[in-house]
Amino acid sequence: MSRRVARWLAPAAVGAGVLLSWQGLVTAFDVPFYLVPAPSLVAKTLVQDAPLLFDALLVTLHITALALLLAVVLGVAVALVFVQSRIIEMSLFPYAVLLQVTPIVAIAPLIIIWVKNPLAALVVCATIVAIFPIISNTTLGLRSVDPGLADLFRLYGAGRWQTLVRLRVPSALPYFFAGLRVSGGLALIGAVVAEFVAGTGGTSSGLAYQILQAGLQLNIPRLFAALLLITLAGVAIFALVSLAAHLALRRWHESELAPEP
């Protein structure tokens, strides 16, 4: 069996095995569906509640996408400011760390009070969660310039702008994408957590709100279905970001080269 087939087949076999034994155990021990629903029931619920759940998914994805976009734009902007001078970085970096270590659950209520528009409030929360890997990785990347190439640019009298666009930005790309991969997941987590906090106030209709409601109503199959959708969304975001990284780096960076056969 070729390695390429094994790469897909092996995890798929594990997944199928887990689902089958789950189904088998639930049936064999007659576990009530309000404790652990069988995979078949979860699938059925997913189809039945599709209109409700997919609407909720769209809301959550909307927040996630906006937050990730904002995190990229702001994060890259902050990184560009940081690399202009060590003084600026030294003065501001601790506050970026502060942003990273403060639990979003703790500050979300404040943000929801301060920001009137509910969608905007959720986006702000998710952005705060997602932005740090972009800032730190991009800053590191913009600084990780081959000293020989830096000398070369100096020798040919490259200006600040030329050096930024032709040298620093390309050097930073692999680092930026590594950060983006982490931030993509974090944006989704941020969106879900913020929805939870906002949802307790009854102002949301995203997937987290559906999970919350389903939990209160002991509608466990729907809870599982919503959970499944969030997980799939996370995987899809990761795959998309990985694809973007692959397209940008495949010609030259070690991380995206095809392994030796």
Add this chain to the structure above:
Amino acid sequence: MTPDPSYGRSPRGPVVEMRGASKTYPNGVRALDLINLQVRDGDFATLIGPSGCGKSTLLRMMGGLTSPTAGNVALWPARVAHGERAERPHATRAMHSDGNSPALAFVFQHPTLMPWASVERNVRLPLDLARNEDNVAAKLDAALGLVALRDFARVYPRELSGGMQMRVSIARALVTEPRLLLMDEPFGALDEITRHRLDRDISELWARRSLTVVFVTHSIYEAVFLSTRVLVMSARPGRITGELEITEPHPRTDAFRTSERFARSCQRLSAMLADASGDSVEPRASGA
């Protein structure tokens, strides 16, 4: 055999001049001590010495990538002098008469190519940085032709062997038609066969164009094969302790490598290097 083009080019004015140039690092290490040297138009001057003797620093000083802590460095034709306070490199200021191309180019120890750019985009970088848009295609083609890489214009650096990468680096240096080419142990990391080939190529290029080369190496054979002048340096703090002229006409071929003249020059150079390192013990002790 074609006549040596370095002779008969007249007048052979200075291209680089260093007077009392010294370099002391902030931690007190003296890298270079009172260097006086003149590189004249059409020279193929090689700096040779033990590792750590400051020959790379000397070359970087000529390129304006570092400045002397005492004394000064001057470059022609732009008469850019940079002494203790000079900070910016002078490649852009030392212009050709056409006002576009930098008069000097540098080839580093490593190929130092942009991994994200094709061979073509790497080679045209100096033109792009100078915002020089005249005849880019022709200049690019000529530079790639000189190093026999025309067929590889769209290939990325990591798809090339080490020797080919070095040739890209040389093409990039030549694309601006520099008057002065500074090379810092460019072939040190390559295998001997590739190295001999590139040495031959460089010798040919130098002979064909009005080029002045300052070359750094620690290989006696390479120095003798390539140079019109070899400058011998002592161990740290680096000083120039001797000079050997090699009159063999260019371009030089493999036949020269096996000739008696070659062997004699190598012997003399080797003796001079031994003298230089023996010499350096006393002044270093008294200077410290």
